[in-house]
Amino acid sequence: MVNDDFQEYVKQLVTKHRDERIYPFQYKGKKYWLKQPEKLKGIWLLLKPHPKKSFKNELYTLLKLAEQNAPVPKVSYYSDHFFVLENVGLTVSQWLCNKNIDEQQKFLIIYDACLALIDLHAKNLVHGRPAIRDITWDKGKVTFLDFESRSNSQNQNWVVIRDMLFFFDSLCREEDISDHFYSKSSVVLSNTL
Structure with a gap:
């Protein structure tokens, strides 16, 4: 379970970097990755019509695979609009x-x-x-x-x-x-x- 300070820090990052799909950050000397749904424009709206659905599927898949001890990054914190992964190299x-x-x-x-x-x-x-x-x-x-x-x-x-x-x-x-x-x-x- 992540602490309240970490959650608050991540929420600030989500607000500040809302237009960035992937954003690396450090917290207490440890590297993490903030991931959010893609914000698509132009032809990409036709090629990837459901970015929020894809995002939710990816999060669900990561959580399920972690339960099965698959080699996936740890999801440290998540909501419907973002998730945070621990850095894995x-x-x-x-x-x-x-x-x-x-x-x-x-x-x-x-x-x-x-x-x-x-x-x-x-x-x-x-x-x-x-x-x-x-x-x-x-x-x-x-x-x-x-x-x-x-x-x-x-x-x-x-x-x-x-x-x-x-x-x-x-x-x-x-x-x-x-x-x-x-x-x-x-x-x-x-x-x-």
Whole structure:
């Protein structure tokens, strides 16, 4: 349970940053993320016609997955109009763009993310769109973010395959990774799958 000071601080942030979908902040030395429904304009109103519904679905999904001990960020505080997540580290995409870490470390991060996705599927859970920008890694701990995309398919095998395709597609789009690294990774990861 969060204390009254934290709740009041968050309410002030919601008011001050009401037009920002995602806002990072610090509270007593700890990093958090304030997330609010998207405020769409123009063509986006046609492409994403129900941002509040999507927002509520994402919150519900995070809370349900947390109950099932899935690797998701802790929802520290929420209402109908916002929720606050504890920070869970850099995304896999951010790690892969980091010029200060070697290919071995990058491979370990991808490997950990792949194993975490496999473990998620072993629990009969799916992400929906596990792009590497929606997966974090912190000292070996993998956490999944952004559960807004869902498949209507009831076929569990299909949604698992869809998850893996999204994961590898997002990985292959990463410009900071060499072809040699992809080749090496694909051999090892194919033996894991």
